[in-house]
Amino acid sequence: xxxxxGGVFQxxxxxxxxxVGCAAGSAPSADDRSAFRFPADTFAFANQTIMxxxxxxxxxxxxxxxxxxxxxxxxxxGAMARAARQFYSVARFDPSxxxxxxQTYEHLIREVLDTDPRHPPNQRVVIPGYHDLRDLSGxxxxxxQAMLAGPWETYLQRGNWRMIFPFRPDQQQxxxxxxxxxxxxxxxxxxxxxxxxxxxxxxxxLVFAAEQTPAEIRFRVYDPNDAGHPxxxxxxxxxxxxxxxxxxxxxxxxxxxYEVYDGWLY
Amino acid sequence: xxxxxxxxxxxxxxxxLTLGSEGCVxxxxxxxxxxREQPVSYHDALVDGDRLTLGYTALVTTDxxxxxxxxxxxxxxxxxxxxxxxLPVEAFPVxxxxxxxxxxxxxxxxxxxxxxxxxxxxLETEAAPDGREMRFVLHxxxxxxxxxxxxxxxTRTSTALWVYPLLPVGAAADLATFPILxxxxxxxxxxxx
Numbered sequence: 001x002x003x004x005x006g007g008v009f010q011x012x013x014x015x016x017x018x019x020v021g022c023a024a025g026s027a028p029s030a031d032d033r034s035a036f037r038f039p040a041d042t043f044a045f046a047n048q049t050i051m052x053x054x055x056x057x058x059x060x061x062x063x064x065x066x067x068x069x070x071x072x073x074x075x076x077x078g079a080m081a082r083a084a085r086q087f088y089s090v091a092r093f094d095p096s097x098x099x100x101x102x103q104t105y106e107h108l109i110r111e112v113l114d115t116d117p118r119h120p121p122n123q124r125v126v127i128p129g130y131h132d133l134r135d136l137s138g139x140x141x142x143x144x145q146a147m148l149a150g151p152w153e154t155y156l157q158r159g160n161w162r163m164i165f166p167f168r169p170d171q172q173q174x175x176x177x178x179x180x181x182x183x184x185x186x187x188x189x190x191x192x193x194x195x196x197x198x199x200x201x202x203x204x205x206l207v208f209a210a211e212q213t214p215a216e217i218r219f220r221v222y223d224p225n226d227a228g229h230p231x232x233x234x235x236x237x238x239x240x241x242x243x244x245x246x247x248x249x250x251x252x253x254x255x256x257x258y259e260v261y262d263g264w265l266y
Numbered sequence: 267x268x269x270x271x272x273x274x275x276x277x278x279x280x281x282x283l284t285l286g287s288e289g290c291v292x293x294x295x296x297x298x299x300x301x302r303e304q305p306v307s308y309h310d311a312l313v314d315g316d317r318l319t320l321g322y323t324a325l326v327t328t329d330x331x332x333x334x335x336x337x338x339x340x341x342x343x344x345x346x347x348x349x350x351x352x353l354p355v356e357a358f359p360v361x362x363x364x365x366x367x368x369x370x371x372x373x374x375x376x377x378x379x380x381x382x383x384x385x386x387x388x389l390e391t392e393a394a395p396d397g398r399e400m401r402f403v404l405h406x407x408x409x410x411x412x413x414x415x416x417x418x419x420x421t422r423t424s425t426a427l428w429v430y431p432l433l434p435v436g437a438a439a440d441l442a443t444f445p446i447l448x449x450x451x452x453x454x455x456x457x458x459x
Contacts, residue, residue: 025406042293053406066287082459087404095340117459149459153459156454156457156458156459157458157459158454158455158459159453159458160454161447161451161454161458162446162459163451165290165291165293166289166290166293166296169423173356193431195330196294197294198330200330213354213427214354214355214414214416215400215401215417215418215419216418231399236305236418236421237354237355237418237419238356238416238418238419238420239302239304239416239418239421239423240356241302243331253330253331254329254330264455265455
């Protein structure tokens with residue numbers, strides 16, 4: 001009986017290998033893409049928060065209450081980070097071509113958003129009349145906001161299962177190393193930044209560059225909540241922890257981070 | 267030698283899976299009890315043979331960065347290691363000393379950046395925008411040149427003792443909740459984007 005179970009296990013090894021292989025994920029190759037540029041490859045508009053945040057300047061404690069008027073375009077950090085990478089990996093902007101009508105842009109944007117966010121196709125979607133995503137989204141903000149998925153895409157992000165489990169320092173070190181590898185391959189990783197079970201931050205951002213010093217790795221991040229400036233996600237090599245910059249909604253400080261839209265598990 | 271019954275095996279398997287999941291509840295209990303210390307300022311620096319002994323004030327924080335206390339700490343680092351420019355912070359050898367360990371050797375002046383250029387031997391510190399002394403360079407005509415030393419190499423972590431009596435409760439909660447998570451996990455993968 002034991003022998004037969006061992007046999008079953010051995011027969012399953014190739015399957016397990018495949019599963020683990022898939023789980024590890026592999027970044028698509030950079031092909032002919034140039035590096036992700038801020039602000040050119042980001043949206044001209046920002047995701048709005050539904051809360052008003054108040055950060056104590058001394059204690060850095062944060063409190064929040066609902067905004068008087070609920071913003072229409074909110075809770076889209078996941079949808080925006082996902083879409084920014086899809087445009088980066090799939091769209092080719094042709095500013096020399098004449099601008100098209102709204103219907104054509106709607107069709108082209110749909111084509112981009114329908115691609116696999118983990119494994120983009122080799123074929124490019126050509127978007128005429130604009131230099132980049134910043135240009136397009138400035139001119140067609142309402143259309144893009146309507147076409148980006150609702151908050152459900154962030155709530156139902158596949159990798160959300162991971163957030164409830166603890167993160168060890170060595171795991172965070174692996175994440176930092178993996179992010180560097182992805183950037184070296186020309187693939188901007190999407191990262192879930194959180195504190196759990198605290199609720200001070202639960203956010204999806206896109207990492208597009210990194211600067212290494214002996215003490216830290218400073219990742220430059222496109223935060224969908226801030227269309228104007230890149231933000232920093234810093235990995236402290238000594239403490240093996242990530243810290244997120246102070247923003248209008250977060251006082252700054254240690255966070256946990258892991259990559260999403262990466263492999264079938266995340 | 268009778269081995270486990272079927273029910274016993276199921277419990278063992280469940281316990282292994284729970285441990286494999288790193289214990290959602292117990293893990294977060296440990297996170298809540300984690301105490302992290304990093305230097306904010308140096309007040310003693312002495313060269314003793316091949317060692318630089320440091321006295322410093324460390325900031326004690328929780329895992330999420332909330333400041334709890336300040337502590338006076340001591341540590342020693344090897345001058346041989348300090349001469350190397352290729353040692354990353356995470357691999358830098360540091361000897362954490364007892365808080366009352368004697369400070370012996372040749373005492374050095376400690377100065378902010380460019381503040382003590384004329385002295386034959388001194389510790390030049392550099393502060394971060396928030397005031398923490400994030401690194402120093404040892405200047406000593408007798409033994410240099412030395413590479414910058416980054417304060418986060420002195421990071422210490424510990425666990426608050428209150429967590430240990432809570433562990434049985436945490437483990438029981440993990441055993442109870444893990445099967446539920448296990449059931450929902452495939453659903454999340456199927457439905458999730």
